Amino acid sequence: MRHDHPTAVLRPQEQDSPGSATAVAHPNIALIKYWGKRDERLILPVTDSLSMTLDVFPTTTSVRLAAGAGPDEVTLNGRAAEGETGRRITAFLDLVRQLAGRTERAVVDTRNTVPTGAGLASSASGFAALAVAAAAAYGLDLDATALSRLARRGSGSASRSLFGGFAVWHAGPEHGTDADADAGSYAEPVPTAALDPALVIAVVNAGPKPVSSREAMRRTVDTSPLYRPWAASSKDDLVEMRAALGRGDLTAVGEIAERNALGMHATMLAARPAVRYLSPATVTVLDRVLQLRQAGIAAYATMDAGPNVKVLCPRADAQRVADAVRDAAPDSTVLVAGPGPGARLSDEDGR
Numbered sequence: 001m002r003h004d005h006p007t008a009v010l011r012p013q014e015q016d017s018p019g020s021a022t023a024v025a026h027p028n029i030a031l032i033k034y035w036g037k038r039d040e041r042l043i044l045p046v047t048d049s050l051s052m053t054l055d056v057f058p059t060t061t062s063v064r065l066a067a068g069a070g071p072d073e074v075t076l077n078g079r080a081a082e083g084e085t086g087r088r089i090t091a092f093l094d095l096v097r098q099l100a101g102r103t104e105r106a107v108v109d110t111r112n113t114v115p116t117g118a119g120l121a122s123s124a125s126g127f128a129a130l131a132v133a134a135a136a137a138y139g140l141d142l143d144a145t146a147l148s149r150l151a152r153r154g155s156g157s158a159s160r161s162l163f164g165g166f167a168v169w170h171a172g173p174e175h176g177t178d179a180d181a182d183a184g185s186y187a188e189p190v191p192t193a194a195l196d197p198a199l200v201i202a203v204v205n206a207g208p209k210p211v212s213s214r215e216a217m218r219r220t221v222d223t224s225p226l227y228r229p230w231a232a233s234s235k236d237d238l239v240e241m242r243a244a245l246g247r248g249d250l251t252a253v254g255e256i257a258e259r260n261a262l263g264m265h266a267t268m269l270a271a272r273p274a275v276r277y278l279s280p281a282t283v284t285v286l287d288r289v290l291q292l293r294q295a296g297i298a299a300y301a302t303m304d305a306g307p308n309v310k311v312l313c314p315r316a317d318a319q320r321v322a323d324a325v326r327d328a329a330p331d332s333t334v335l336v337a338g339p340g341p342g343a344r345l346s347d348e349d350g351r
Contacts, residue, residue: 019065019104021136025128025343027114028053028160029199029310031257031302032238033264034169036221036231042178043156044185046221047234050168050241051160054199055340057114059125063137065104074108081110092127092154093134099150100138108134123213127154128161128343136345147343148186159187164342166190166245168238193248198318200299200311202325203333204281213305216268216275223272230263254300254312261302268305279307281329288328292321 034049131151152159172184244252268275
């Protein structure tokens with residue numbers, strides 16, 4: 001039994017209305033972390049990463065081309081996107097226009113169901129959905145690999161949300177031209193043996209992070225004495241993770257994911273000044289996960305750049321894990337996710 005979850009992106013000509021498209025994408029949680037860029041303009045990572053796309057928190061994005069001059073109109077959850085968010089979306093649309101050889105401005109409406117800026121990969125689902133919808137609206141006929149490269153230019157982790165299930169994002173060649181590096185940095189599905197995983201998500205704080213992921217990443221790469229050793233060990237973790245997925249060994253997958261995530265947070269704590277996302281509630285949940293393992297449940301924690309904890313476990317144990325996490329952190333929001341689908345074109349209701 002295999003769980004490849006290939007992307008289900010439709011071609012632009014299959015859209016009902018030329019110049020208009022709607023796409024849905026889901027967030028992913030990295031099990032081998034993306035942390036650190038070697039090129040901020042092209043968004044090229046220092047290391048490869050590997051993730052699981054979730055079946056919760058979808059983002060639905062519609063793009064409609066507008067006649068005439070003027071700025072792009074971008075709304076996020078019913079409000080005009082301003083500041084850095086608006087600038088990133090407009091810059092991304094400029095890239096799509098350049099690739100398509102077109103100049104029309106766009107009207108973009110994004111509905112995000114994941115808390116933004118809380119370490120739950122809202123940018124991954126957001127830019128994956130935007131890449132699929134914008135490419136279709138502007139008439140670009142891109143395959144899944146090219147769409148993944150395009151999504152990467154908006155948010156690195158978005159390259160992985162193009163695909164369902166497990167996906168690996170290749171860092172690409174370290175030497176050569178910019179074109180070589182861009183061509184070599186994309187995501188693709190990772191085949192697995194029979195697995196039935198669940199991810200128990202403990203949202204201990206849904207508010208915006210005090211330090212953005214981009215700033216934290218930059219500070220860590222530039223100042224942490226632990227960063228380079230972690231990056232080197234992460235390459236070995238990826239090799240072991242792919243092997244564990246290939247043989248369907250969920251316990252090994254969890255062990256590797258937990259050590260990789262804790263190592264990433266260690267690099268942040270060693271940054272100067274330190275970046276500390278772990279809250280008292282985070283540590284309480286981590287302690288409870290350890291207690292679950294001592295009780296014989298294969299539960300393993302991972303965390304992105306934020307205080308929230310995700311616990312990988314067999315689906316059969318998910319409810320017991322969720323109950324234990326909820327008991328440990330009663331003020332948190334706890335939900336259970338499984339492997340989700342890849343980004344796809346849809347109607348305006350997300351179907």
